[in-house]
Amino acid sequence: MSKRCKVKLDCGGKPPYVPFEKLTTERQALEWTRDLWDWLAENPTKEKGHWPGWKTRVMQPADCPCCGFDEVARRSDENVLSCGSCPLLKLWGNAKLFGAKPESPFLACCRDSSPFIKWKDARYEAKWGAAGKAAKKLANLARKALKAI
Ligand SMILES: [Zn+2]
Numbered sequence: 001m002s003k004r005c006k007v008k009l010d011c012g013g014k015p016p017y018v019p020f021e022k023l024t025t026e027r028q029a030l031e032w033t034r035d036l037w038d039w040l041a042e043n044p045t046k047e048k049g050h051w052p053g054w055k056t057r058v059m060q061p062a063d064c065p066c067c068g069f070d071e072v073a074r075r076s077d078e079n080v081l082s083c084g085s086c087p088l089l090k091l092w093g094n095a096k097l098f099g100a101k102p103e104s105p106f107l108a109c110c111r112d113s114s115p116f117i118k119w120k121d122a123r124y125e126a127k128w129g130a131a132g133k134a135a136k137k138l139a140n141l142a143r144k145a146l147k148a149i
Pocket of ligand 1: 109
């Protein structure tokens with residue numbers, strides 16, 4: 001039993017328990033991503049894991065619905081390239097990725113021009129305005145990707 005379930009039961013919940021929503025589709029991943037980053041844009045001092053949306057959803061690897069969908073798409077097949085099914089893959093920047101071929105999809109979100117890295121850097125430097133702006137960019141990337149599917 002996960003920690004989350006235990007907390008829920010300890011809170012005195014009565015049956016029927018409402019199961020956490022699972023992530024199964026690309027559209028869902030992008031909608032969660034949009035809502036997560038919209039919230040982070042409004043709450044730039046917070047981390048992804050603080051998003052209230054997790055209260056009703058299954059937590060995702062790296063607290064990221066796109067990473068979660070990539071796992072769903074790979075179905076635990078180790079031979080399928082990591083990050084190859086990231087719903088935002090085509091929208092990440094084109095800058096070179098440290099230690100990887102530029103065309104590799106692996107950790108494309110972490111290329112140095114990406115709004116994700118800008119968000120991380122801004123948070124590290126406690127530049128909350130910049131962090132909020134980068135978060136909004138990520139939410140808008142998800143909106144753009146939603147229009148394309
Ligand atoms: Zn991710």
